[in-house]
Amino acid sequence: MKDVYTLADLENREILDQGADKPARLAVIGKPIAHSASPVIHQAALDQLNIDSRYIRIEVEPGEVENAFQKMAALNFIGCNVTVPHKLEATTACNKLSEDAKAIGAVNTVTFDCENNLTIGHNTDAPGLVLAIREDFSVDLRDLKVLILGAGGGAGRAAAIQCARIGCDQVWLANRSVDKVERLAKQLTETYGHSEQLQGPGDRFTPISLDSSGILETVQNVELIINATSLGLKASDPLPLPRRGIQPFHLVYDMVYQPPVTSLIRHAQEIGARAANGKSLLLHQGALAFENWINVLDANEPLASMRRGLEKNKP
Ligand code: NDP
Numbered sequence: 001m002k003d004v005y006t007l008a009d010l011e012n013r014e015i016l017d018q019g020a021d022k023p024a025r026l027a028v029i030g031k032p033i034a035h036s037a038s039p040v041i042h043q044a045a046l047d048q049l050n051i052d053s054r055y056i057r058i059e060v061e062p063g064e065v066e067n068a069f070q071k072m073a074a075l076n077f078i079g080c081n082v083t084v085p086h087k088l089e090a091t092t093a094c095n096k097l098s099e100d101a102k103a104i105g106a107v108n109t110v111t112f113d114c115e116n117n118l119t120i121g122h123n124t125d126a127p128g129l130v131l132a133i134r135e136d137f138s139v140d141l142r143d144l145k146v147l148i149l150g151a152g153g154g155a156g157r158a159a160a161i162q163c164a165r166i167g168c169d170q171v172w173l174a175n176r177s178v179d180k181v182e183r184l185a186k187q188l189t190e191t192y193g194h195s196e197q198l199q200g201p202g203d204r205f206t207p208i209s210l211d212s213s214g215i216l217e218t219v220q221n222v223e224l225i226i227n228a229t230s231l232g233l234k235a236s237d238p239l240p241l242p243r244r245g246i247q248p249f250h251l252v253y254d255m256v257y258q259p260p261v262t263s264l265i266r267h268a269q270e271i272g273a274r275a276a277n278g279k280s281l282l283l284h285q286g287a288l289a290f291e292n293w294i295n296v297l298d299a300n301e302p303l304a305s306m307r308r309g310l311e312k313n314k315p
Helices: 038-048 065-074 089-093 099-104 125-137 154-166 178-192 214-219 263-270 279-293 303-312
Strands: 024-030 054-059 079-082 109-113 118-122 146-149 171-175 205-209 224-227 251-254 274-277
Touching (some): 024 038, 024 065, 065 079, 065 109, 079 279, 089 118, 099 118, 099 154, 109 279, 125 154, 125 251, 125 279, 146 154, 154 171, 171 178, 178 205, 263 274, 274 279, 279 303
Parallel strands (some): 024 079, 146 224, 171 205, 224 251
Antiparallel strands (some): 109 118
């Protein structure tokens, strides 16, 4: 068994399942992929439900996503997850998209319907975020004024579109490269219009440069700060926004979950703000993905097993 498989391993079952006690029937594709926590959570759920399948990691090059899907479907895979950098490419490599995947413009979960020759793309990151915010802060995302740091990246963009879809009143889209969020704000305004709830003047979607001094004023108007930049992955990373911007009334959600306490979370907690890391998003998007593949009758599953699996395999 390997930690990371390649497309060459998908030639036939003999190669793929060599040395394994169960057939590989689910996977996560990406590049790099060795760090992915998806096998830990999905395998825990498969084992708990006595499903005779392995969940593996497959490293796939850009441009090879459709090929990967075809090879997995030919080997009778149930489906797969898709991660960086393939979430966009997967939208064209599928021949059917769910409403969530269409709206977000990205696919993180695929189901293979071999009987009807369908490769169906879903997006569980977006609804997963709503569940994560509810779990960590006991509030509905749609009721909050939100600042998304890194809204020009894949995860931040998905969060911004989800906020627009569910009716958040005001969303500030902050990014280092401001051109990306200027385009996104325009697109969201065209598609989702202006909020009926919005009182007085002001735009529903406001782009802002992460480096501008205006960010300090902006942050005073928001209730929820989401960090969707990659800052926080390394201990030496600076905070994604100036320290004095964060106030005790803020809810701070850092999508980074490793390390579990980022500098942003530590600072927020030190000044008395409520803060949470991206573990809840990892779990909820994973549980929703799993439910696309396997009919689970127990209301606590697969989330409970995934949570235990992650806890047991803490790095
Ligand atoms: P992307 O590479 O698509 O986006 C990265 C974002 O970070 C961009 O907005 C980029 O800005 C910004 N950024 C990178 N470096 C800096 C810097 N030095 N200063 C300021 N901004 C910076 O990555 P993803 O969107 O896929 O992931 C973003 C984060 O979210 C990662 O930390 C990832 O681990 C986490 N994540 C967590 C998930 C979970 O389940 N909890 C799921 C998905 C992601 P620019 O556009 O200017 O380059």
